[in-house]
Amino acid sequence: MSTSKKRNKSNILCVLCVILIFIVLLLFILYFCVFNDNDEKRLSKIGYSNDEIHTLMEKLSDSQINELYNYDYLPFLESLIGLENYKQENMLSYIEYVNKIDSNSDLEIVIYLVNSNINYPYSAKLVDLVRSKYFILSRLDRYMKYDSDDINTIITNVNSNLDYKFYSNINPTDTSKETLLIVNKYYYLDKNYSYGNLVTIDKKYDNKTGSKLSSVAYEAFKKLVDDASKKGYYIRNNSAYRSYDYQNSLYSNYKILNGLAWADKWSARPGHSEHQTGLALDVGVKGKLSLDSFEGSNEFIWMRDNAHLYGFILRYPKGKEYITGYGYEPWHYRYVGVDVATYIYENNITFEEYYAYFVENKM
Numbered sequence: 578m579s580t581s582k583k584r585n586k587s588n589i590l591c592v593l594c595v596i597l598i599f600i601v602l603l604l605f606i607l608y609f610c611v612f613n614d615n616d617e618k619r620l621s622k623i624g625y626s627n628d629e630i631h632t633l634m635e636k637l638s639d640s641q642i643n644e645l646y647n648y649d650y651l652p653f654l655e656s657l658i659g660l661e662n663y664k665q666e667n668m669l670s671y672i673e674y675v676n677k678i679d680s681n682s683d684l685e686i687v688i689y690l691v692n693s694n695i696n697y698p699y700s701a702k703l704v705d706l707v708r709s710k711y712f713i714l715s716r717l718d719r720y721m722k723y724d725s726d727d728i729n730t731i732i733t734n735v736n737s738n739l740d741y742k743f744y745s746n747i748n749p750t751d752t753s754k755e756t757l758l759i760v761n762k763y764y765y766l767d768k769n770y771s772y773g774n775l776v777t778i779d780k781k782y783d784n785k786t787g788s789k790l791s792s793v794a795y796e797a798f799k800k801l802v803d804d805a806s807k808k809g810y811y812i813r814n815n816s817a818y819r820s821y822d823y824q825n826s827l828y829s830n831y832k833i834l835n836g837l838a839w840a841d842k843w844s845a846r847p848g849h850s851e852h853q854t855g856l857a858l859d860v861g862v863k864g865k866l867s868l869d870s871f872e873g874s875n876e877f878i879w880m881r882d883n884a885h886l887y888g889f890i891l892r893y894p895k896g897k898e899y900i901t902g903y904g905y906e907p908w909h910y911r912y913v914g915v916d917v918a919t920y921i922y923e924n925n926i927t928f929e930e931y932y933a934y935f936v937e938n939k940m
């Protein structure tokens with residue numbers, strides 16, 4: 578073979594090689610352009626704007642972005658991932674939840690529902706409940722079961738345990754709550770319990786009953802009586818601590834004399850009396866043991882408006898009988914401390930409502 582022929586053959590081979598390299602290169606370019614879109618391009622194809630893509634790339638993991646390709650464009654996604662309680666690990670659950678309802682629903686509520694593992698379907702009632710001031714998550718089943726269209730009624734009544742009949746679902750009260758322990762028709766005290774030290778009330782503060790009061794409540798009551806007397810109001814104790822046995826005989830006598838309904842409206846069953854705590858007392862005007870006349874006195878007006886400044890609440894207010902389970906008692910005050918008493922006074926709620934939300938739920 579001649580040298581020129583050899584050269585020609587190697588030239589053809591070279592050209593073939595170049596063509597081959599060119600084809601391979603072309604295939605590569607084609608592959609990257611058509612078959613191997615990057616995330617930006619793929620998200621953009623679904624319909625996300627450049628701003629949205631920027632946020633998604635920043636806040637989502639690669640696997641989460643991959644998950645997005647299973648969905649059509651999600652108009653709420655950018656807002657959702659920017660919300661305060663958004664949890665990355667719940668992203669798919671949020672999307673599934675919103676996809677079941679309409680995408681204009683309240684995303685903060687969706688986040689709350691998903692984060693709290695609430696399984697009730699989204700509804701106006703559920704949203705209103707969750708948004709309510711005194712909503713307690715652990716009571717959600719009871720709210721949903723409660724037969725009322727009014728959200729405030731549902732919250733108030735379930736928080737006060739009114740979905741159970743009085744004395745139908747009773748439990749020992751949690752005495753670790755100390756001055757905030759509750760005693761009512763659902764919570765009772767052990768036979769021998771009273772809070773702190775019981776101190777005999779000095780006759781200067783007492784209508785000759787010889788009653789005792791827990792020292793913390795007694796100190797507050799003395800200050801209250803002293804301050805009131807400086808303004809010309811003469812408030813005295815008419816009945817403070819009562820033992821279980823004493824309450825038992827009191828309640829039994831009322832029941833014999835006036836029947837069960839009357840006894841339950843105006844007196845507590847033994848163990849269920851706030852007087853057994855040592856933190857409650859009935860007050861009257863100096864020298865007057867009558868409870869009924871107290872409401873008409875100037876002392877009552879002063880107590881009603883000032884008792885909270887000393888840590889006492891009017892425990893059985895007018896209009897709240899259905900919650901407390903007792904008739905209106907303008908004479909009965911309970912020590913809970915100044916801050917709590919002030920909150921209850923300013924917000925016009927009962928101790929039942931306060932206790933459910935702030936003490937049992939939060940402490």
Ligand SMILES: [Zn+2]
Nearest residue numbers: 852858859909
């Ligand atoms: Zn009382």
